[in-house]
Amino acid sequence: MLEEIRLQAEQAAAELLEAAHLKKGNLIVIGCSSSEISDHRIGSHSSEEIGQAVFSAIYEVFKAQGIYVAAQCCEHLNRALILEREAAELYGYEPVSVVPQLKAGGSFASAAYRIFKEPVAVEAIKAHAGMDIGNTLIGMHLKAVAVPVRLKTNRIGFANVVAARTRPKYIGGVRACYEDSRE
Template identity: 60%
Template sequence: AIFEGLQSVFKPLGIYIAAQCCEHLNRAIIVEHKAVPNAEIVNVVPQPKAGGSFATACYSAFEQPVAIEHIKADAGLDIGGTLIGMHLKEVAVPVHMQLTHIGKAILIAARTRPKFIGGERAHYDESLKDGYPNF
């Protein structure tokens, strides 16, 4: 149900879902091959007790699912504490939502923004402080 709800919103917008596995496979991410055509694919098929239910649902529903180990996502939802931070771009910013749980699982959201580099004399593009440009 969670996958269907997310996919119904994101697919028409051209946004791909990347599902981090859990239960012994938390380094693996399940994603549509079209989203990562040049990524190095790893060989694993998630199952409910080795990969988790959400990744299994994504693998079953995607047109051409692949598993990869590395991705740098712009945003994410962490359902149940799978620690998605390793798969986000470097500067993650918490997103505070009214909904904090799905069932008994904690729900945490994050987005990313570009790094501020250069120190106190540097000047910054204020339009980037809240996220990436929409090219």
């Protein structure tokens, strides 16, 4: 089952990468409930193995393209995020002091903390795209205009997968012209 979950996570990440038109240095937020993946209520059956499998699969896809991954912690850490110090410094996010654990932060964020070269926690970000695996509510960490992205891979294990990209705000009214024509 872990290999199937890993493949689903990798496929969903690859689909989002293509659909969101992300560029090197962009930031993506991922929220993940290992409980939902294993067909349990969110926060009730955290699995270190599932968190590790999903994070490593997703991280490999985005890291290969130079895209920073931010792993959203669970509600027990107020949905703080774990990311590389380099990304936090690049975007001006101030680190806070916390280390995610299985029952406070979750298995996905804990895996990120172990895998990142120099992990830090921050309280909030404004990401260019995001993926929500298992109803973790990542919307607060996306830029202002989020556009839904339909993925063919809309489940990882038993968890629903919802994705989004962002775009600049359209301003100026009916006479304005816009650069972003991806919609």
